Amino acid sequence: MKRLGLLSAIVLSASIFFVSCGNDTAKEEVKEEIKKEEVAPVAEEPETEVKEEALSTVDLTKGEEIYKKSCFACHDGAVAGAAKLDNKERWEISAAKGFETLNSNAIIGFTGDYGTMPAKGGIASITDEDIVNAVAFMINKAGVIAE
Numbered sequence: 001m002k003r004l005g006l007l008s009a010i011v012l013s014a015s016i017f018f019v020s021c022g023n024d025t026a027k028e029e030v031k032e033e034i035k036k037e038e039v040a041p042v043a044e045e046p047e048t049e050v051k052e053e054a055l056s057t058v059d060l061t062k063g064e065e066i067y068k069k070s071c072f073a074c075h076d077g078a079v080a081g082a083a084k085l086d087n088k089e090r091w092e093i094s095a096a097k098g099f100e101t102l103n104s105n106a107i108i109g110f111t112g113d114y115g116t117m118p119a120k121g122g123i124a125s126i127t128d129e130d131i132v133n134a135v136a137f138m139i140n141k142a143g144v145i146a147e
Contacts, residue, residue, distance in 0.1 A: 063137025066130045070121050075138065081115015083142075090114070091142035102139070106131045 067075070067085075074082040083090035094102055105112075107128050109119035120126045 058136035059133050060137050060140055062130070063133035063135070064141075066126065066134040067137050067141075070123050070126060071134050071138065074121065080117075081112075082117070083114070083138075085138060085141055088143045091139050091144045095139050095144045099135075099139075102135050103128075103132050106135050 072085075074080060075085050078084045078087075083094060097105075105117055107120060110117045120131055
């Protein structure tokens with residue numbers, strides 16, 4: 001990021017130097033470019049919703065199987081702050097972080113405002129793919145993502 005700022009400063013300085021030798025129209029163009037950079041800084045937009053495209057590679061049927069074998073133990077009764085399967089509002093809050101973040105939190109574990117999600121639900125034998133399928137199933141079942 002610092003390199004980009006330094007590079008921009010060098011290019012801007014060189015442009016101003018060369019333009020100062022030129023005509024007034026060129027000077028105005030450089031001034032406009034400077035204003036654009038000051039007004040609209042480059043920033044990454046946060047992912048605010050789970051995209052349906054992210055779910056195109058998941059297996060919701062397999063996700064339901066994993067849920068019924070493991071995830072239900074916490075998510076049916078909101079154990080340790082887990083979002084209940086039918087709590088759309090809570091799943092929308094989680095989904096706003098993005099599908100990749102949800103998966104990462106479920107795989108490596110997470111402690112947040114509502115409680116704790118142990119890594120892979122505390123069952124090390126579950127594969128990452130199984131977790132991704134289960135997360136997709138849960139947000140879908142909560143009504144956050146349509147099938």
